[in-house]
Amino acid sequence: MGTDGSMMKSPRRRVVVALGGNAISRSGEEGTVEQDYRNLEESLEQVVELMGQGCQVVLTHGNGPQIGNQMIRVELAKHEAPVLPLDIMGADIQGGLGYMIERVLRNKLRRRGLMPHVACMLTMVEVDPSDVAFEDPSKFVGPFYKESEVQALQLNRGWVLKKDSDRGWRRVVPSPRPIDIVQKHEILTLLQGDSLVISGGGGGIPVCRTQAGDVIGVECVIDKDHSSGIIAKAVHAPELYLLTGVSQVQLGYGTPQAESLKTVTVVEARAYLAAGHFPAGSMGPKMQAACDFIENGGSRVLITDPAHLLDALEGRSGTWIVA
16 A cells, blocks of 8 residues: 555456446335445445455446336426436446445545545446347336236336236346447546446447437446446456446246356356246346356456455355356
8 A cells, every 4th residue: 555545556356347227226125225235335345455455346226117217207306397208317326336336435434444435426328229029128126016907007107017027027128238338538537546447337328329429318227237247348358247236147047946156158148048947037137247247358247246255255255257
């Protein structure tokens, strides 16, 4: 550590850590600001420890519960206030959650005597407007509903709802694959200044390019794990850590035959995905994002929960996806 309390300027291992939405708003909670802050205090503890071990961190995060709640607010207020498009809602939540995360991180770093260099970068993520995902909404957002409520929600609000595993029904919106990060240069500049960068919240603000090259907003929600892989590639981070609600990936999750996986090759992961082991509403996107990241030059991917991050790095927990 430097004499001013900051971390040494020697080259450090750069990693992208993707914080799942359940690390902020947990199942069974109302999702109040006070609850979210309490959850962040716990979820970010080992991220700070990771920095103390010499890692340079880019932190991404989900927003599934939050964007769903924001969409409900907009629906209920549509006769009282202008309707907001999804890219604006995503930007609003990215800024709000980014502020909360930054505040918690700054306080934690200060308490350890470390210089709190933390920056939240509102991040636009580019998608292809012709992506077939626009014809088949698949991204789960918002709360769970009972099957008896589905028809009324479809008729009265025009929503598309799908069953999310065995947990209930949720609204779905288009989720095209991310293809580029607009703020690559800005994020790299912050990293060169030794900042912890909060970036790509909620998968990023969805945008596309016009034929003239202008950036415009798009009505969709990008998957956070896929965006995290794109960001990791853009900032030359060889490792990606996907923090979720379980300490290890399992085959047959929730059944008596559940089998924990410690190390999985990309070939094995693709085979498990093809066999339907990982549903779209849970582990599927994470495994797909992990495979894509490694196939595009990444070294390896860790999937675990926030509480077991350091244990996983020492081989005592977690699931590694490798080439």
